[in-house]
Amino acid sequence: MEYAIDVGGTKIAYAIVDGTRIIAEDSIATDGKSPEESLPKVGEALRTVARESMRDVRAVGLSLPGPIAHGVLLHAPNLHPAWAGRRIDELLGLLALAVPGVAQRDALLGGLGEFAAGAGQGLDSFAYLTLGTGVGGGLIIDGEPLTGTDGAAGEIGHLTVDVRGPRCGCGRRGCVEAIASGTAIARIYAAETGEEIHGAEIAQRARSGERAARRVFSRAGSALGVACAAWAQVANPQAVITGGSLSQSMDLLLPSLERTLHRRAWKANLPLPIVQAKLGGPAPLVGAAYYARAHAR
Numbered sequence: 001m002e003y004a005i006d007v008g009g010t011k012i013a014y015a016i017v018d019g020t021r022i023i024a025e026d027s028i029a030t031d032g033k034s035p036e037e038s039l040p041k042v043g044e045a046l047r048t049v050a051r052e053s054m055r056d057v058r059a060v061g062l063s064l065p066g067p068i069a070h071g072v073l074l075h076a077p078n079l080h081p082a083w084a085g086r087r088i089d090e091l092l093g094l095l096a097l098a099v100p101g102v103a104q105r106d107a108l109l110g111g112l113g114e115f116a117a118g119a120g121q122g123l124d125s126f127a128y129l130t131l132g133t134g135v136g137g138g139l140i141i142d143g144e145p146l147t148g149t150d151g152a153a154g155e156i157g158h159l160t161v162d163v164r165g166p167r168c169g170c171g172r173r174g175c176v177e178a179i180a181s182g183t184a185i186a187r188i189y190a191a192e193t194g195e196e197i198h199g200a201e202i203a204q205r206a207r208s209g210e211r212a213a214r215r216v217f218s219r220a221g222s223a224l225g226v227a228c229a230a231w232a233q234v235a236n237p238q239a240v241i242t243g244g245s246l247s248q249s250m251d252l253l254l255p256s257l258e259r260t261l262h263r264r265a266w267k268a269n270l271p272l273p274i275v276q277a278k279l280g281g282p283a284p285l286v287g288a289a290y291y292a293r294a295h296a297r
């Protein structure tokens, strides 16, 4: 059994995981909190659950929203500034769980979760795409997360797809995230129509045939198609698994995504099926436990 913790921009989800089954799960709000203000509380809550239920927990897996390399969380733009640059063993120490631990970037652990218990079962190598307020991604190759030198390999959200495109949060222009994230879709729609409405409502308007709404989703789908073609070219995965809240609008994204993918990808790398994730939100928790089971010493 493992402890699994998923640190996000608004909450920290935590659980005890038995195999691929989540047997106790809860969360605390993280908004603007430093590791010192939040991790000790999570550790205490997990220790209490383990003690009261007499679970024999052997390791801890920590999912973090940023690239990890050389034992350090290198960037974490959605968290309190005190998170970035921190050593993983320091962060694990704040949990005081008294078991060995590992940490990895959230999109990679989400992918591993799908590999262990979701849409990635039976696949060896695939790309995992999370579509929400941001766009995240990673590659699972032969059942292991591909990290690269600085932990950011396969992070497709910041692939440039339009050199003159909208400004991205990372400071550059035309990243996938600046065109295809939920935030970007709302921003581009507002710029075109003057109406500031939520992504879900734009999706509804697109489904009822409104042109501006359809155009914004079609552009987002094309950006994702270019991204998938890049993944296909570089890593030749068996499939792309899509998760995150915005993947519920896949019906609107998929036509232009697939059209662009088939136009841009080299034929040797096709077909590349686009598959819906099965686990959804808990994927990083299941993946963190799976990763800890394999790698925590």
Ligand SMILES: [Zn+2]
Pocket: 157, 158, 159, 168, 169, 170, 171, 172, 175, 177, 178
């Ligand atoms: Zn960017």
